[in-house]
Amino acid sequence: MAKSFTILFLICSFYTINSQNLDSDFRIPFEKTNGTETSTYSETIDYYKSLAKKYPEISIFEMGLTDSGFPLHLVIFDSSKKFDFKEIRESKNVILINNGIHPGEPDGIDATMLLLRDIVKNPNKIKQLENTILAVIPIYNIGGSLNRNSTSRVNQNGPIAYGFRGNARNYDLNRDFIKADTRNTKAFAQIFHLINPDVFIDNHVSNGADYQYGITHLFTQHNKLGGELGEFIENEMRPQIEESLLKKDISITPYVNVWGKTPEEGFSQYFDSPRYSSGYTTLFNTLGFMIETHMLKPYKQRVEQTYSLLEIAIDFTIENGTKIKELRKNATATILAKKSYPIAFKLDENTFLTLQFKGYEGTLINSKVTNGKRLFYDRTKPYIKPVKYYNEYKTSKEITIPKAYILKQGYWNILERLRDNNIEFTILKKDSSFSVEEQHIKDYKTRTEAYEGHYLHYNTTVISSEKNIAFNKGDIYIPVNQNGIRYIIETLEAEAVDSFFNWNFFDAILQQKEGYSAYVFEDIAEMFLKENPSIKDLLNLKIKTDTSFAKNSRAQLDFVYKNSPYYEAAHLKLPVYKVY
Secondary structure (H helix, E strand, O other), rough: OOOEEOOOOOOOOOOOOOOOOOOOOOHHHHHHHHOOOOOOOHHHHHHHHHHHHOOEEEEEEEEOOOOOOOOEEEEEEEEOOOHHHHHHHHHOOEEEEEEOOOOOHHHHHHHHHHHHHHHHHHHHHHHHHOEEEEEEOOOOOOOHHHHEEEEOOOOOOOOOEEEEOOOOOOHHHHHOOOOOHHHHHHHHHHHHHOOOOOOOEEEEEEEOOOOOOOOEEEEEEEEEOOOHHHHHHHHHHHHHHHHHHHOOOOOEEOOOOOOOOHHHHOOOOOOOOOOOOOHHOOOOOOEEEEEEEEEEOHHHHHHHHHHHHHHHHHHHHHHHHHHHHHHHHHHHHHHHHHHHEEEEEEOOOOOEEEEEEEEEEEEEOOOOOOOOOOEEEEEEEEEEEEEEEEEOOOEEEEOOOEEEEEEEEOOOHHHHHHHOOHHHHHHOOEEEEEEEEEEEEEEEEEEEOOOEEOOEEEEEEEEEEEEEEEEOOOOOEEOOOOHHHHHHHHHHHHOOOOOOOOOOOHHHHOOHHHHHHHHHHHHHHHHHHHOOHEEEEHHHHHHHHHHHHOOOOOOOOOOHHOOOOOOOOOOOOEEEEOOO
């Protein structure tokens, strides 16, 4: 029987239910194998379809194709059974749980199946959630989930078989949220902006060091989140969730961000820039964190502890829902009131917390495989030691928040991403002049190896100048006073770590399209210097002060060219302008 539902601006379809091979009590492979196996993609989707058929509080929707050719699904728990997304956004607290972004880390897939089953079978739990919506992406990386194996997670202790990290086109989807190269990411944006979650949880399994904890957390970096939301996640949400877990006899620690050393030397909070899921959700003032279970703990323990942390996060949201919604509602005004916005951060190496860390003694011993040393954690020697945890980041670069940005038309790929993320903009209906800040790329570095389908730029700097520029009908005017202010700034400011420039969207400006033949330009340059003695003085000064330049006649001629009106205006000029 189909349930009635209302969806604003989006049509979703129900799946035909197929309850074949499912127990009436909805036991999953994890339970049937005593915690050694995880559900396949088809088992997971069939499970939720059957759950929705039996329990009217559950519905499952298709939300757009993924790179695998299969649709991304959204499972909703709504105690009112209305599934009215306009009401959901405005009056109820919404938690979005994402599973299987890395399908070799399936803990959340099974934990969430168990969680929703246990909720709908318990009238008291349904009542408790009357003002809270649970939204679940059962398996985000469908292509990776279908690429099932038992070997790619060589360091991981179970389950017996699992999916692969890369999606159907071999993208790591947890690096794709800004560049949005995949259909998966486009479908995620549909879901995210449809339900507008107050809290976002992404389930993972960690790599790295060995230690006693079975589970760790990775809350979005609070300085980056900033304002009252940042203070709330650091001073209330994180410690209260940690304390609630301890009451269940589950110890948790921040994600152990160490590589090539042991945790007792100290470690820093992972900085989740907008390319990552929790960094992306932060751009829209959603409180986000990742659950990171420990790869070396048994699969059964990892799933059970993920289940417990999900339960506690739901309880926290129920108790603090009104405050969370108020903080989110005021976030844009809070950002605008500061007049400046940080676009780069660096770790504060002088400020730290002291954790009573539960680890194992690590030493270097002789390798039995190579002729070198290897790191060995001795589990017969557990310890509890004070360890420095660096979780404060300082602003290293900030910009004055403009009134708006203007994007030159033709960049349809960026316009597509703005639309996908509900960014409001106006297309100029006639030629118009604006006083703007024009920007040129001054310097940048580029990765020498491919990174998720790109050669990513970094350490980018720009030079700016104020000009009155005539824009054409069809250019894009993007005001910043809107809910997506963070997204706009983080993508359009070239110096921001995950800007569209750094992700190669503007690489065409880096190449000169016109040039000159030296023997022809020599005569033009001679006349130009006679008519512009100030440029000649600059040339002579550089020859006197720069030894390598003084020995390079072609560089000298190029200097004259680039300081002449013959040098193309488009070279290194960003097609993004700032209006103040």
